[in-house]
Amino acid sequence: MTTLADPVPGGRLGDVERAAALGGELSAGGVHGIVLAYVDTAGVGRVKTVPVSALRSAAAWGVGMSPVFDTFLADDRIVATDVLGSPDGDLRLFPDLDRLVALAAQPGWAWAPVDRVTQDGERHPGCSRTFLRSVVADAAREHGLAFRAAVEIEWSVGLDSAPAGEFVPAATGPAYGATRQVELSDYTADLMAACAAQGVDVDQIHPEYAPGQFEISVGALDPVAAADRSVLVRQTIRAVAGRHGLRVSFSPAVGAQGVGNGGHVHLSAWRDGVNLHTGGDRRHGMTPDAEGFVAGVLSRLPALTAVTAPSPASYLRLRPSQWAGVFTAWGLETRECALRLVRGTAGLRAQQANLEVKPVDLAANPYLALGALIAAGLDGLASGAVLPEETTGDPAGLDARTAEARGVRRLPVSLAGAVAEFRADEVLRAALGPVLADAVSAVRQGEIDAVEGLDDERVAAAYRWKY
Known part of the structure; x- marks a missing residue:
């Protein structure tokens, strides 16, 4: 089952230690990089990637990503709402370690979906994965x-x-x-x-x-x-x-x-x-x-x-x-x-x-x-x-x-x-x-x-x- 608890700065209980262990296993298996994946509002898959050595830090503190991607179009043009679409601000991408997997068709890479959290450690209201987790938890x-x-x-x-x-x-x-x-x-x-x-x-x-x-x-x-x-x-x-x-x-x-x-x-x-x-x-x-x-x-x-x-x-x-x-x-x-x-x-x-x-x-x-x-x-x-x-x-x-x-x-x-x-x-x-x-x-x-x-x-x- 998916962990429904929100990510927190510093990592949820046990996440940092688990990330360190998983990183060691991935490295031993020849994995060098991790794809941090999410899907934008337009339905386009977007990623950031980090070396395996950064997994522990990512689990604890996330990886930076602009919130502007919430209003990207499929052709990469940008629209705006009253709170989204600006070049200002930053978010943290927290990988879900339960879903982390080595990619069989991309040797040297692993993959994990992410939840997006604000710099203050709060849910990002534009994160679709967090939205789904919330709906499931409320049900x-x-x-x-x-x-x-x-x-x-x-x-x-x-x-x-x-x-x-x-x-x-x-x-x-x-x-x-x-x-x-x-x-x-x-x-x-x-x-x-x-x-x-x-x-x-x-x-x-x-x-x-x-x-x-x-x-x-x-x-x-x-x-x-x-x-x-x-x-x-x-x-x-x-x-x-x-x-x-x-x-x-x-x-x-x-x-x-x-x-x-x-x-x-x-x-x-x-x-x-x-x-x-x-x-x-x-x-x-x-x-x-x-x-x-x-x-x-x-x-x-x-x-x-x-x-x-x-x-x-x-x-x-x-x-x-x-x-x-x-x-x-x-x-x-x-x-x-x-x-x-x-x-x-x-x-x-x-x-x-x-x-x-x-x-x-x-x-x-x-x-x-x-x-x-x-x-x-x-x-x-x-x-x-x-x-x-x-x-x-x-x-x-x-x-x-x-x-x-x-x-x-x-x-x-x-x-x-x-x-x-x-x-x-x-x-x-x-x-x-x-x-x-x-x-x-x-x-x-x-x-x-x-x-x-x-x-x-x-x-x-x-x-x-x-x-």
């Missing part, structure tokens, strides 16, 4: 809940030898095809080996629908660890690809047409070791709390898309009948619904039953996405919300009267529409807090302005290699 304290989560990762594999900026698929076989698996067999085998060496349990890895597209599904963890794992797995996918002369994109849309790359979230709520999504007396075995949780997420999906689908390129993916879940609909094992109830296999439902959220992509900061989804679900749970009638089949085929009766409507068709919904959603903004909520709004508006006047092809090209 445990106020509702007796724990969560298990996993993020599916879809990515497009291209040739590194392609002309600059272009995407040329590295595999030519059909969707889900054995041919494509054979074509990139060495690459995916090395990827699985690297994941295993890093303690990542892989459930599935296979060719996906779009040209050159693959998907990896990994085991569920607590939400903070699941977000960490999502970042680590993407770092690993990219590093292994580079060793094979390949280039990968996690962008929601590498091209203007066709199925894009998703980052579906699987989430389940637990109390006292019992999965609330099965064994209950509500539809499909949900308990009342599980139904309330799912209903809370469903009711806030339009606003949530500003967090879960945060790029202009996201809306090239979010199109009807392309398995992206673009309507406020839910259903049992219905892959065109935004919310899919997964019952699990008979005999394993107590472990497997969960909620899948489909309008999520890998431009999303996973800490923000998971934290916002849980906050929305908790609001529904606390109010005893109930779900409308479920949808079977493709919601795009519903007649207007049926759709209205079930509350089924199209999710925002643009980032501007999602931002408008987010700005009007008091529950989500309150959960994030004013600093982080304003950063989300400002960065999304910056991305909107950055692509003004661009057609779909140019939008796809602008974000193709950003994530």
Whole structure:
């Protein structure tokens, strides 16, 4: 389980001694540097790196980093809020030693996610990982809940030898095809080996629908660890690809047409070791709390898309009948619904039953996405919300009267529409807090302005290699 206690100047009890021991082990294993990783508001992975010899100091006092990165755009331009975006100030990056791991695909390097703390030793209100830790801790304290989560990762594999900026698929076989698996067999085998060496349990890895597209599904963890794992797995996918002369994109849309790359979230709520999504007396075995949780997420999906689908390129993916879940609909094992109830296999439902959220992509900061989804679900749970009638089949085929009766409507068709919904959603903004909520709004508006006047092809090209 992730340590939910905040970092403190001087180090939490035992951290400094543990860091010294871990540093010695890493050095003995040939590791020279440590990647300190976090994800900015725009969804871009950012890092600072330190030598292994600095791990003890980092655990005690953190490593310096400007807060200006909270308002970076995907193209590295900077926007501002009333408190963020200035060149002034400094933060401290504290590595989570529980998540520290040697990188199998990057010999000589280790990796750790960080929490960001002010110079005065207080939580940085713009730190998305701290936000998620707080949401998880509050759920445990106020509702007796724990969560298990996993993020599916879809990515497009291209040739590194392609002309600059272009995407040329590295595999030519059909969707889900054995041919494509054979074509990139060495690459995916090395990827699985690297994941295993890093303690990542892989459930599935296979060719996906779009040209050159693959998907990896990994085991569920607590939400903070699941977000960490999502970042680590993407770092690993990219590093292994580079060793094979390949280039990968996690962008929601590498091209203007066709199925894009998703980052579906699987989430389940637990109390006292019992999965609330099965064994209950509500539809499909949900308990009342599980139904309330799912209903809370469903009711806030339009606003949530500003967090879960945060790029202009996201809306090239979010199109009807392309398995992206673009309507406020839910259903049992219905892959065109935004919310899919997964019952699990008979005999394993107590472990497997969960909620899948489909309008999520890998431009999303996973800490923000998971934290916002849980906050929305908790609001529904606390109010005893109930779900409308479920949808079977493709919601795009519903007649207007049926759709209205079930509350089924199209999710925002643009980032501007999602931002408008987010700005009007008091529950989500309150959960994030004013600093982080304003950063989300400002960065999304910056991305909107950055692509003004661009057609779909140019939008796809602008974000193709950003994530």
